[in-house]
Amino acid sequence: MTERKTRVAILFGGRSAEHDVSRASAANVLRSLDPDKYDATLIGITRDGRWMVADTGNGVGTGAGALTIPTDGPQLALLPGGQGRALVLEARAADIRELPAFDVVFPVLHGPNGEDGTVQGALELSDVAYVGSRVMGSAAAMDKDVAKRLMRDAGLPLVPYVAMSAAAPITYDDAVSAVGSPEVFVKPANMGSSVGVSKARTAAEFETACRLAFRFDTKILIERCVAPISEVECAVLEDSDGRICASQLGEIVPSDKHGFYSYDAKYLDADGALLQVPAKVPPALADQIKELAIKTFRVLGCEGMARIDFFVHGEQAFVNEANTLPGFTDISMYPRLWEASGLPQSELMNVLIGHALARHKRSRSLVFDRA
Ligand SMILES: Nc1ncnc2c1ncn2[C@@H]1O[C@H](COP(=O)(O)OP(=O)(O)O)[C@@H](O)[C@H]1O
Ligand SMILES: [Mg+2]
Numbered sequence: 001m002t003e004r005k006t007r008v009a010i011l012f013g014g015r016s017a018e019h020d021v022s023r024a025s026a027a028n029v030l031r032s033l034d035p036d037k038y039d040a041t042l043i044g045i046t047r048d049g050r051w052m053v054a055d056t057g058n059g060v061g062t063g064a065g066a067l068t069i070p071t072d073g074p075q076l077a078l079l080p081g082g083q084g085r086a087l088v089l090e091a092r093a094a095d096i097r098e099l100p101a102f103d104v105v106f107p108v109l110h111g112p113n114g115e116d117g118t119v120q121g122a123l124e125l126s127d128v129a130y131v132g133s134r135v136m137g138s139a140a141a142m143d144k145d146v147a148k149r150l151m152r153d154a155g156l157p158l159v160p161y162v163a164m165s166a167a168a169p170i171t172y173d174d175a176v177s178a179v180g181s182p183e184v185f186v187k188p189a190n191m192g193s194s195v196g197v198s199k200a201r202t203a204a205e206f207e208t209a210c211r212l213a214f215r216f217d218t219k220i221l222i223e224r225c226v227a228p229i230s231e232v233e234c235a236v237l238e239d240s241d242g243r244i245c246a247s248q249l250g251e252i253v254p255s256d257k258h259g260f261y262s263y264d265a266k267y268l269d270a271d272g273a274l275l276q277v278p279a280k281v282p283p284a285l286a287d288q289i290k291e292l293a294i295k296t297f298r299v300l301g302c303e304g305m306a307r308i309d310f311f312v313h314g315e316q317a318f319v320n321e322a323n324t325l326p327g328f329t330d331i332s333m334y335p336r337l338w339e340a341s342g343l344p345q346s347e348l349m350n351v352l353i354g355h356a357l358a359r360h361k362r363s364r365s366l367v368f369d370r371a
């Protein structure tokens with residue numbers, strides 16, 4: 001008897017500045033799923049947060065650079081406690097039908113409302129297996145201030161920083177003495193894709209930079225500007241038995257005109273940055289960075305996958321941040337690093353989905369109450 005295919009729901013789009021990146025990532029994830037093993041359902045989350053059935057067939061749209069999301073038509077709701085069952089709400093016909101249960105959900109969502117534990121919470125409540133970190137690991141990695149406190153506690157090397165809330169502002173002079181340099185980076189605590197990130201060298205620039213960062217969050221970070229740096233990234237992957245591996249390292253070389261790895265350099269300018277695999281890092285330092293990547297993954301409570309980003313200054317590596325749902329486009333670093341490390345993308349999908357299913361089974365065996 002042939003085994004039934006695994007039903008995968010790909011969740012993409014979402015209410016974040018990285019909506020478009022997510023649509024491109026989802027197209028690539030869909031392309032990488034082995035059609036002999038998986039049946040995919042596409043669920044696109046609109047910018048205003050509605051879950052739309054984007055395509056109920058398998059493989060439609062695989063040639064596209066980015067998946068599209070219908071703005072009207074059937075909407076989808078996962079059932080709390082429904083073991084992966086979902087309802088399709090046919091708004092116009094006032095009709096409700098039930099989809100067969102999903103075996104696993106792959107949230108291909110970046111940034112707030114997707115990578116930060118919120119969607120993971122909804123998936124927990126609906127009792128369905130899903131790829132990647134759970135609520136705690138997602139939330140801890142997304143909040144740069146909380147992540148840094150955990151990493152500092154574990155003795156991981158960090159760039160000096162200070163956090164500031166809108167309710168308790170600090171002056172430029174205080175920030176400078178806290179981080180030990182007049183040149184600082186200012187960034188929202190919960191964001192990504194360099195949205196709201198800028199550099200400041202004077203009190204006036206600092207005020208502008210803080211105002212920008214506060215548009216995106218009520219808590220911001222001020223960090224010592226480290227220069228010159230190379231930006232080195234490491235992909236971390238956990239298999240279904242809980243073994244955690246680090247990939248080869250990759251390096252981002254932003255073009256000089258952008259000054260740093262800004263939103264424009266990442267997404268708008270085709271020549272904005274060069275992705276170099278492997279990174280040009282001496283072998284001993286590369287080994288140290290891989291170890292730091294695995295340690296960071298564990299310290300933050302990440303699961304399944306994460307891309308850990310570093311700043312390398314001379315011989316010193318600093319952990320910058322962890323991304324629990326890294327970019328998955330066909331040119332993104334995470335899948336590229338695994339390809340370069342000998343793991344093709346379709347096998348990467350098998351490991352990620354295998355981990356999700358095994359973890360769900362393990363957590364089902366836990367006891368929730370004493371009765
Ligand atoms: N302390 C710093 N020193 C030097 N460059 C920095 C610093 N912090 C951020 N940058 C630059 O800004 C980019 C975005 O900052 P990052 O902290 O990675 O935020 P995001 O989560 O938006 O990617 C980095 O890739 C780097 O180019
Ligand atoms: Mg970054």
